[in-house]
Amino acid sequence: MHIPVMVAEVLTSLRAAEGGDFLDCTLGGGGHTRALLEANPANRVTAIDRDLRAIERARGALSTYASRLTILHGSFSTLDDLDLGQRFDGMLADLGLSTDQLQESRGFSFGDIAALDMRMDEEEGQSAAEFLNTISEHELFVVLRQGGVGNEAKAIARTIVKHRPLTSAKELADVVAKVPSRKKDVHPATVVFQALRMAVNRELQQIEDLMGVAPRLVKKSARFSVITFHSLEDRAVTATMRAWEGADFSALWPGAKRPEVLGKALSRKPISASEQEILENPSARSARLRVFQFE
Numbered sequence: 001m002h003i004p005v006m007v008a009e010v011l012t013s014l015r016a017a018e019g020g021d022f023l024d025c026t027l028g029g030g031g032h033t034r035a036l037l038e039a040n041p042a043n044r045v046t047a048i049d050r051d052l053r054a055i056e057r058a059r060g061a062l063s064t065y066a067s068r069l070t071i072l073h074g075s076f077s078t079l080d081d082l083d084l085g086q087r088f089d090g091m092l093a094d095l096g097l098s099t100d101q102l103q104e105s106r107g108f109s110f111g112d113i114a115a116l117d118m119r120m121d122e123e124e125g126q127s128a129a130e131f132l133n134t135i136s137e138h139e140l141f142v143v144l145r146q147g148g149v150g151n152e153a154k155a156i157a158r159t160i161v162k163h164r165p166l167t168s169a170k171e172l173a174d175v176v177a178k179v180p181s182r183k184k185d186v187h188p189a190t191v192v193f194q195a196l197r198m199a200v201n202r203e204l205q206q207i208e209d210l211m212g213v214a215p216r217l218v219k220k221s222a223r224f225s226v227i228t229f230h231s232l233e234d235r236a237v238t239a240t241m242r243a244w245e246g247a248d249f250s251a252l253w254p255g256a257k258r259p260e261v262l263g264k265a266l267s268r269k270p271i272s273a274s275e276q277e278i279l280e281n282p283s284a285r286s287a288r289l290r291v292f293q294f295e
Contacts, residue, residue: 002099004031005227005284006273010092011039013225013266013291019043020089023217025079025210027071028098030058036092037065044068046084050075050121050201057100075121076210079217087219093210094227095203096287108197110189112169118200128200132172133165146204147195148232155179156192169193194230204236211240215262215294223266224292234270234288241265241292263294 010032016039024033027049036045049055055071062069074082097108105114107128118128137157144153156179163175173189181188214224228234244262270288278285
């Protein structure tokens, strides 16, 4: 069963107890959506997900709240096309995988012997196997480096290409394990899987799309809360929030116009899960929450 991270912090950051209309951009296991609905009986939530399996599960699990809940199939890049028909008092995006996805034999977990898929939306784009088995060694090296793999990326790319075709997550994990790794405390394929999943789902581009559309979806004084799980996500979110504050503006020529200031980040440092939550839910250890308040 999926356990949502930092629920109390999310509710506080979005002022959910005060009531309002909320947009959950990542329905997932439905935990945050449920918490938003329960925080105030007047709350209404529109929840979106790329994953049709997640939507099907949530429709059943959250049926009690049907009168106050709208669930839509879509991605960050299609938010403009969904005709949401309103602006929101608060927006949330939890960028992590759900436990349900890890357990569905879709290639996210090292031990999966089913097809190596990794797509959030199984009706869109190439599967991880199709992607991995057709790109060049250099292209794979670039994907690994951009996805956070260190100095061993070149050796891993060469080894993967040598052992292609690969059809399951377990095969991929076993091949990556053949390359010596300096990190002894985590599985050597951890960051490789992250990099491949990010490429297959165009995750950094999706985050850019989300940050681009967010200011058009919120009411005056609305808050936007984003939970990231690794530095690449956090860096992309932080850079945009700083731009919204006008923090990175520099006048390089006379008459340069400062961009519109949209609001301010509520904390310079991200909010982390409590020690107690990490004990109860270890997956919360890498979660980081950033909150922006629009003017």
